[in-house]
Amino acid sequence: MSLTLRRNDYSLTDEQGQLVDMLRDLFTEQSPIGLVRAAEPLGFDETLWNTVKENGLITISVPENAGGDGGGLVELVLAGIEIGRTAAPVPLLDQVVALRAFAALSAAGADLAGFDLDAALAGDVIVSVAPISTWELGAQLIPSGAVAKAVLAFKDDSIILMTRQTPAPQAQNEGCAPVAWWSPADADVTTTTVLAGGQAQAIWELVQREWRIAAASSLVGLLAISSEMAREYALDRKAFGVTIAKFQAISHQLADIHMDVVTARNMTLKAAWLTENEPKYRPELASMAMAHATRAALRSTTKAAHVYGGMGITLEADISLFYRKVTSWSLVGGGMRRDLEDIARAIDTRAAELQLQSSNR
Template identity: 35%
Template sequence: MDRYELRRQDYSLSEDQTELQAVYAKFFKARCPIDTVRAAEATGFDKSLWEQLCATGATAMALPESAGGDGAGLVELALVAEELGRAIAPVPWIEHSTAARLLARLDALPGENSGDIAAGRRIVALDPNPAPRPGPRLIPAGAVADEIVLRDGDEIVRLAFESRPTRVENIGRLPMAWVDPAGAGVRSALASGPDAVAEYGRALDEWRVLTAAALIGLLDETLRIAAEFATTRHTLGVPIGSLQGISHPLADIAVVVHGGRNLARRAAWFQEYEPQAQPELPAAAFVFVTGEAPKAATMAVQTQGGLGVSAESAASAYLVRARGWSLAGGDPAVAAREIAEIVARRSTAPTAVPA
């Protein structure tokens, strides 16, 4: 039997993984209440929360031990991302982690800044757009990053600016900024050629998996908020949650959460251990969750009626991020086309004939 045959279908967590997720659930619950999220909306970034998160080792865990990290796998990172999404935490941990891991794979971390990147004192960002065009591009963490890693043709480059790009308003409340590769104060080539492009593609897939996991956490919390309201608000003497018009759509959200969580964890496992076995999984998890998250979050808001759409409502804060985070890496339809291309190549590949 293949040593991984059962694991491919088993979504249960180990005791260590369960404890890891519980630790970060407790951290974000204590350090990132909705008031903290609201206070950071003008910038999309809470420096104090970021420093506290880095102090837990969340940035170091993403890196291999050879690069001064703890060598955590993508499944473990997905668990942290889920709790980050549950709290809609205003920190660029997903972008930093995926960019730092890419730098490590390209042997571009050694140097005076390697320790600062591992500790999160120096923030690196990744351009998650799978189809970049020449000229300025929107980077989700571009307004707070000290370094930005992106693809320029068949070359992977690192950019630094004398002053950080100006944040632009966006529905996801991210520290997003327009970044012009030609206007960088410092531009250094890290690698080029097919292997470098493939490594960048791997970083994009990791970003997709972690973003999908974060959106699952976001939806899970949105469902909790809506269900709590539905069980405490009454009409005609009964909780509104007992009405099919409320209970059935909420059940649909629960199905999305559980199915999306399994898909994201499956994608994380394959991406970590057998990336060539099912290369479409990261894009599939991303496309599924980004397609369902805005619809599910909208239903959760509608459950609360007029209260749900008020500026003070926590549900409304989750709704705008469900929409904005889903588009932070560009049009998810690009990822959908990638899935189609992978499946098409597989279906047309010649089948080996036994001798």
Template identity: 35%
Template structure:
């Protein structure tokens, strides 16, 4: 296994790092916080091929893989981008796999925001769909049917992670329901997309963990107490070192899962589950530590620590109860079964 990035992959990472640094600074994130969506940023990302980055060129995409998507998502996480990069990219790939070329073209171009719902619907409603308050269509599993539900964006819920989350009905008045697959095929396509979403979300969390840690380290080097930087105190050095190891581990397990996916290994879904569980946990802990290092300032809206903590917790909960996921991973490891 060689996780060293190719020259083309390094170019992708560097290009999107520059874009997010320029088009998703803290000021832009705060301006888009209420809506959870930055239309100008979305236009730039779509123009660069981010939505179709994991879609084959024959289907209108960029022809990359999930290593490339992970690199984009990692930079998006670093900058708390108010754009559903992962949900839209996973939906586009799913639609391409289902043979919906007409919808894929609009989705990849960014003209129509189409997102994936990472949890099965309940009573015909996809709950707390990330970007559900801005998407024109949602791909979701409704019982034994995989559906594309098109309609007006949902009503934004109180969303502390500024993900534009909303409940989306998958049928009824004002909703155009298109069945993509039924039965076993529907479940197979949805599970594959869910695992790909976990992979992309893990990368975003790895980016958040790394950036929250960098913010904490910078502050610890600047803040003086008793005439010395607070970063010189062992009480802070130890947790910062622990957070650094967790953040590095998050990046490693995520890129390994993406590598396994792109090389067609059967182990990639389990690797994606572990990557998401660990990276989401690392992001929350890194953000909590960042807030702790800032002391009372960390709780104020003027500092960015609270932004990272809110986003990290929201992403971690987007897939449901994190403890249940760890239990599923453990059970699968003990029995050799599938997640």
């Protein structure tokens, strides 16, 4: 046996730090909470989408040889966190994941059947992916499906491209996300097989992981802002003559929320870096990041809203808006049940390793 050690460096480069500053400024200014509310129930704001396009964010994590800026998954996570912090009503994350999939498909020589990829790279055509299509058959809830005109999915042993001329009707949901049912059997949907066989399977495996990492990053941002809002409220609100932050029943909840924020953020960054640089190493990490972000966002936005007391359950309170967004952003990927099935595969990997070890001992 020999020892293996891995680095544990979560630090951002100066460039990545500048990117965060730029994104923070942009989304804080351009996606105020009033705009988020005005964009409901559809959950899409065209003006903001145009701003995103003008700032070159559509291609933020698309490889250079596929018409992008050459950023990677870590950059996508950094963008996702800022989108989550402002609940920005734009389908940027799904768009970028889909564009990365198109890039991988082009590199594998897939037949895109005349699909106008340039329009998608420009953000003029909204594209998305079906994150649970290997799992749920038939009609599926598609993230950004109510604004997308093209969706990549997996069916049988192939990656398929579904397109439609008019957007699919939104499926009403508490977080007002633009999700919609899409089915290859739908008369309005044109379906083309773009790549089949083992190569398609390998690409789709990565697409699923990347979508989870992107979705997790938006939950991290949502968690972070909820944590900050609850903290500020606890410092401001008085009861029994003192700020409620002085009560351990409150401050310990805030500490727990903070722990969720930090762990969810770190797990998502780590999964992003390893998925990009060593996709064969611990393939469960993306599902772990998503599963933890999901449970952390569910429980910690509940706690954050609770810190607000009665105000937390009113629709006019911003904290309740973030509470509503959680399910719409997390469960559309199949929820923890789907992620835990993935994670459980690591049990078999570990069992095999342990048998190897015990025979050596």
